[in-house]
Amino acid sequence: MDRLAGLAAGGEVALPLHAVRPEGLEAMLAALPDATAQAGLTGFKAEAGTVLRLPGAALLGLGTGPAVHAFGAAAFALPAGSVWRLAGTGYDREEAALGFLLGAYRYDRFKPAPRAPALLAADDAGARTRAIAAGMSLARDLINTPANHLGPAALADAALALAARQGAQAERVSGAALAARYPALAAVGAGSDRAPEAVLLTWQGSGAGPDAPLLSLCGKGVCFDTGGYDLKPSAAMLRMKKDMGGAAILLGLTSAIIALNLSVRLQLRIGCVENAVSGHAMRPSDILLTRSGLTVEVGNTDAEGRLVLCDLIAEACSDSPDWLIDAATLTGAARAALGPDLPALFCTDDAMADAILHAGQASHDPLWRLPLHDGYANWLDSNVADMNNVSTKPFAGAIIAALFLQRFVSKQVSWAHIDTYAWNDTSRPGRPEGGEAQTLRAVLGAVEGFARRA
Numbered sequence: 001m002d003r004l005a006g007l008a009a010g011g012e013v014a015l016p017l018h019a020v021r022p023e024g025l026e027a028m029l030a031a032l033p034d035a036t037a038q039a040g041l042t043g044f045k046a047e048a049g050t051v052l053r054l055p056g057a058a059l060l061g062l063g064t065g066p067a068v069h070a071f072g073a074a075a076f077a078l079p080a081g082s083v084w085r086l087a088g089t090g091y092d093r094e095e096a097a098l099g100f101l102l103g104a105y106r107y108d109r110f111k112p113a114p115r116a117p118a119l120l121a122a123d124d125a126g127a128r129t130r131a132i133a134a135g136m137s138l139a140r141d142l143i144n145t146p147a148n149h150l151g152p153a154a155l156a157d158a159a160l161a162l163a164a165r166q167g168a169q170a171e172r173v174s175g176a177a178l179a180a181r182y183p184a185l186a187a188v189g190a191g192s193d194r195a196p197e198a199v200l201l202t203w204q205g206s207g208a209g210p211d212a213p214l215l216s217l218c219g220k221g222v223c224f225d226t227g228g229y230d231l232k233p234s235a236a237m238l239r240m241k242k243d244m245g246g247a248a249i250l251l252g253l254t255s256a257i258i259a260l261n262l263s264v265r266l267q268l269r270i271g272c273v274e275n276a277v278s279g280h281a282m283r284p285s286d287i288l289l290t291r292s293g294l295t296v297e298v299g300n301t302d303a304e305g306r307l308v309l310c311d312l313i314a315e316a317c318s319d320s321p322d323w324l325i326d327a328a329t330l331t332g333a334a335r336a337a338l339g340p341d342l343p344a345l346f347c348t349d350d351a352m353a354d355a356i357l358h359a360g361q362a363s364h365d366p367l368w369r370l371p372l373h374d375g376y377a378n379w380l381d382s383n384v385a386d387m388n389n390v391s392t393k394p395f396a397g398a399i400i401a402a403l404f405l406q407r408f409v410s411k412q413v414s415w416a417h418i419d420t421y422a423w424n425d426t427s428r429p430g431r432p433e434g435g436e437a438q439t440l441r442a443v444l445g446a447v448e449g450f451a452r453r454a
Contacts, residue, residue, distance in 0.1 A: 004133050032216075033055075046059075057087075067322045071099030074100050085121040102118060102136060132440070150193065154271070184290045184310055194274050199270050212451075213451065216325070218312040252271070286296055297387070320413065336397075343418050345417070362445060418443075
């Protein structure tokens, strides 16, 4: 695993970093020499992410929220390059360590960060913390990379590099093989000079036998989305480098699952395309053939993500996975309903949904479940094909997209669809502005529980 930003190499002298909530401040100040006077001079009230520097130590305010968020401020609130160890009690140490490392992240490929972060003592970051932080950093890096440096081939390269680095098998699909195997995905990418590709990554935990649960992941990897002939307005294109966020998040999740050697059999499929405008691009009213044999009328070329995913999902179902999970930056309707911080979850299995939702709450990585409402299914009807890729009605866009994908899911498969934003609009402690691996911790926690139960 690559060295993480914010993590000391090991062996350095580390200063104690105490943490306190407002209700415990008085007792904490009494226990630390010189702390009362310092707090009085600086007005320290233990608000989340605030730091009180003391001789040979520091005190971090936790406020009333999760420790993972408050500790996200520590890496840049403490002196650059200084090394700190977690001290005291009253907070979750794994949350704290993860928050510190996530807060130390900066995307600096094209512009150096203004300063280096403080460092967390190596002994304070356990294997799980490191695996999650590394997976989230990978996802963030991919999402933040501009489209001229991350086209379909480069995204596929990232998946192949992950497989080589962590001992998985990977198959790259392109050209005529892609068109035959994933025809709808190929149609989405046909308008770009950068050819579409797909990757199938497989791995099996060392403790996973042939009857171990099969987890199948499918990620939307649209490296840039112009909207196609149904062209987006310029303002709506500004963040479309993040339209491969679903694939990036699932790559980060895959990295964490392998690093933790979970007892599962794993398949990851990502569709890597660019939705561009050209004489080769799909048009409104085109009829596409999909891998499943169903035909789709293109009602809107900007609803391309579901076309990328439908072939991947159909192939995944042919292996009868125990859990099938897809992730995509699929609809603006999900953001209109739930805002940027709450990805939408759709699921055909209540126990699976509960596992993901509860793991999200426990890890402060929340989702909100929306219904697969059968009453809207006929909104996808087409007069000339088996279905349209959009509805003519201006309502329930996220539900309609999920219902479209559900038609490609085998009835016996437990399936979850995550419609995510994959982005932080503004910087907050531990959550810098830019790409974000939303739901990675939630799904990882659910998969860990699923593997234990199995």
